[in-house]
Amino acid sequence: MLKSFLNFFYILGAGCYASSLELTEALLSKPDLFLAKETRIGIIGGGAAGLSAAYYLQQNGYNNVTVLEKEERVGGKCHTVSIDGSPCNLGASFVTSCDLHVREIAKTLGHEFSDSPDAFRMSSTDKKVSDLSNYSFFQKGMNLARGAKLYSSLLLPAVGFSGVQKQDILTGTIDEFIKKQNLPMLSDCIKIASESYGYGPMTKQATPYALKLVLPELKLRLSSLSALFKKAQIDTPKGGYQGLLETMASNLCVKTGNAVTKILYEGKEDAQKEILVTTYDSLAKTNQSFHFDKLIVAVPPDHLKGITELGSEEQDLFSRIRYYDYNVTLFEPEKALGYKAYINDINDKEPTVISQINSKESICSSYQYGSLDSYHLGEKPSSLSMDSTHSGLESTLEKYLGTKTQTIKAHKQWDYFPHVSAKDIQEGFFDRMEALQGKKNTYYVGSTLAFEWVDAVFGYSKNLVNTHFPK
Numbered sequence: 001m002l003k004s005f006l007n008f009f010y011i012l013g014a015g016c017y018a019s020s021l022e023l024t025e026a027l028l029s030k031p032d033l034f035l036a037k038e039t040r041i042g043i044i045g046g047g048a049a050g051l052s053a054a055y056y057l058q059q060n061g062y063n064n065v066t067v068l069e070k071e072e073r074v075g076g077k078c079h080t081v082s083i084d085g086s087p088c089n090l091g092a093s094f095v096t097s098c099d100l101h102v103r104e105i106a107k108t109l110g111h112e113f114s115d116s117p118d119a120f121r122m123s124s125t126d127k128k129v130s131d132l133s134n135y136s137f138f139q140k141g142m143n144l145a146r147g148a149k150l151y152s153s154l155l156l157p158a159v160g161f162s163g164v165q166k167q168d169i170l171t172g173t174i175d176e177f178i179k180k181q182n183l184p185m186l187s188d189c190i191k192i193a194s195e196s197y198g199y200g201p202m203t204k205q206a207t208p209y210a211l212k213l214v215l216p217e218l219k220l221r222l223s224s225l226s227a228l229f230k231k232a233q234i235d236t237p238k239g240g241y242q243g244l245l246e247t248m249a250s251n252l253c254v255k256t257g258n259a260v261t262k263i264l265y266e267g268k269e270d271a272q273k274e275i276l277v278t279t280y281d282s283l284a285k286t287n288q289s290f291h292f293d294k295l296i297v298a299v300p301p302d303h304l305k306g307i308t309e310l311g312s313e314e315q316d317l318f319s320r321i322r323y324y325d326y327n328v329t330l331f332e333p334e335k336a337l338g339y340k341a342y343i344n345d346i347n348d349k350e351p352t353v354i355s356q357i358n359s360k361e362s363i364c365s366s367y368q369y370g371s372l373d374s375y376h377l378g379e380k381p382s383s384l385s386m387d388s389t390h391s392g393l394e395s396t397l398e399k400y401l402g403t404k405t406q407t408i409k410a411h412k413q414w415d416y417f418p419h420v421s422a423k424d425i426q427e428g429f430f431d432r433m434e435a436l437q438g439k440k441n442t443y444y445v446g447s448t449l450a451f452e453w454v455d456a457v458f459g460y461s462k463n464l465v466n467t468h469f470p471k
């Protein structure tokens with residue numbers, strides 16, 4: 001009540017002094033200027049997005065925040081299992097030198113990092129381990145100069161993808177972009193960073209996604225002469241990525257084993273809507289009800305289909321989201337690898353990255369597309385069976401690395417990289433999604449809007465919280 005009262009006078013007062021109508025409109029579109037710290041805020045999903053949103057809300061003083069997580073564990077795609085007593089990641093693993101949000105939170109919570117193994121690129125024709133030394137000094141210089149010029153002309157937002165469709169250069173696929181810009185070295189970087197890691201073939205992948213991964217590194221490289229020649233710093237959280245999220249969760253109110261099954265909006269006016277959320281508690285085997293003033297959706301928005309009533313705009317936008325079938329296998333090879341190998345030629349059913357998890361342990365991980373075709377939620381093409389995963393892995397190990405598996409330790413299949421097509425981006429998908437923020441007292445965070453990378457997800461949550469839930 002006090003909140004609406006203050007808001008009313010703030011807006012009225014500002015309205016009197018405003019020299020233009022736009023200022024009043026801008027203020028009216030920000031009804032949360034005096035949001036009470038006791039506001040009941042519900043968050044669906046206890047992955048990187050939901051937990052970071054709750055963490056930043058806590059930092060801003062909000063004290064009535066509840067995270068609802070379907071699984072018995074937190075972390076989502078930050079999933080770590082213990083194999084022979086060692087933490088091994090089945091999901092997120094690496095932290096780059098540009099991942100500043102992750103590094104800041106890890107430092108605050110006292111989490112350390114360990115080095116990840118050296119990386120090399122392999123091809124089936126030239127089985128020798130190779131890297132960018134294939135390029136002459138002159139070629140590297142030319143690529144870097146063109147890259148620098150390009151970088152200074154691109155306006156890719158640091159967080160999310162708002163407005164990207166307004167820049168012609170960013171529309172289309174990354175394959176088309178590289179050809180137009182004549183940057184063959186960038187093509188090699190993206191093959192490794194993006195294509196191998198499950199973001200889809202370069203011929204299908206929208207340019208803003210591919211650049212989201214490589215531009216921060218390029219920016220860092222161009223910041224000084226010493227940075228230009230420095231080896232990229234890639235670490236992994238000690239104890240696994242899930243461990244970092246578990247520490248975050250330990251200071252927050254998180255209800256695991258609570259799958260959200262229904263969301264009902266009560267009240268006619270948008271600003272006054274109260275939100276009734278029903279979950280199925282898998283331990284108690286009963287339904288639970290929660291009442292919230294604000295809801296943050298930290299699952300890909302298409303997960304809301306069937307859980308709540310969607311308007312035509314929501315239905316249209318959410319139906320565009322698609323995924324890749326991406327598989328991780330943890331195994332012990334007959335011969336220790338000691339490094340990470342990127343397989344140059346992407347094939348469905350054969351791994352694209354094989355790496356030894358760390359320099360001390362002999363456990364390796366393999367990343368493998370089930371299919372190079374993307375799909376909509378619930379319409380997954382026939383997934384890789386354990387047998388076909390294994391035979392693809394054996395043939396790659398033999399063809400490229402001259403070894404075999406000794407034991408398969410674990411396997412996990414993911415609906416990976418919620419994304420939209422280059423055409424959907426060109427048609428303004430991201431700006432339309434941003435326009436939904438706050439409608440019906442509901443907000444969206446997570447990899448669909450931020451990009452499938454923990455630091456991008458943390459950064460997006462921080463930005464959303466600071467914009468809509470101020471200190």
Ligand SMILES: Cc1cc2nc3c(=O)[nH]c(=O)nc-3n(C[C@H](O)[C@H](O)[C@H](O)COP(=O)(O)OP(=O)(O)OC[C@H]3O[C@@H](n4cnc5c(N)ncnc54)[C@H](O)[C@@H]3O)c2cc1C
Nearest residue numbers: 045047048049070076077092093094260446447452453454
């Ligand atoms: C194999 C693999 C490797 C990766 N490698 C890296 C890496 O090296 N570095 C990096 O930074 N990133 C990496 N990533 C990406 C990173 O893990 C993700 O981008 C990030 O974890 C996504 O977080 P999120 O919260 O948006 O989604 P998610 O992690 O998917 O979290 C969503 C959560 O919502 C829960 N949920 C779903 N439905 C409901 C419901 N109805 N009710 C309640 N809860 C629900 C889920 O159980 C889940 O916990 C990798 C991912 C994978 C799969």
